[in-house]
Amino acid sequence: MNITPNEIYTIKLGTGEEIVARVISQDAQGLTIENPILCVLSPQGLQMMPGLFSANMDKNVRLNSSSWAMIADTRDDVRNSWIQATTGIAPASKRILTG
Numbered sequence: 001m002n003i004t005p006n007e008i009y010t011i012k013l014g015t016g017e018e019i020v021a022r023v024i025s026q027d028a029q030g031l032t033i034e035n036p037i038l039c040v041l042s043p044q045g046l047q048m049m050p051g052l053f054s055a056n057m058d059k060n061v062r063l064n065s066s067s068w069a070m071i072a073d074t075r076d077d078v079r080n081s082w083i084q085a086t087t088g089i090a091p092a093s094k095r096i097l098t099g
Helices: 076-087
Strands: 007-013 018-027 030-042 045-050 061-064 068-073
Touching: 007 030, 007 076, 018 076, 030 076, 045 076
Parallel strands: none
Antiparallel strands: 007 018, 007 068, 018 030, 030 045, 030 061
16 A cells, blocks of 8 residues: 555554554654544444643654554545544535535
8 A cells, every 4th residue: 555645544553553643754664643543432433532642742753664553544534533633623524505
């Protein structure tokens, strides 16, 4: 899979945790990511929570290539939730308006 810089991806860590983050860049040692958000299942369904509680979220995060097992394109609904959680802005929905 080709990883495109500045796109949002779902990353499954070797520990089993799943994060959603914007990938800034990739090199032989790993990924530089922005705003990692953990996905957790709860009785209410899929929930998102900060991936790091004490980090400065204005700074990018390094994820070593040995830390992740899988990476995939993120579903649109999860991508929109990530955007809203990290920016406070709800993405516009793609609906046809009729009068």
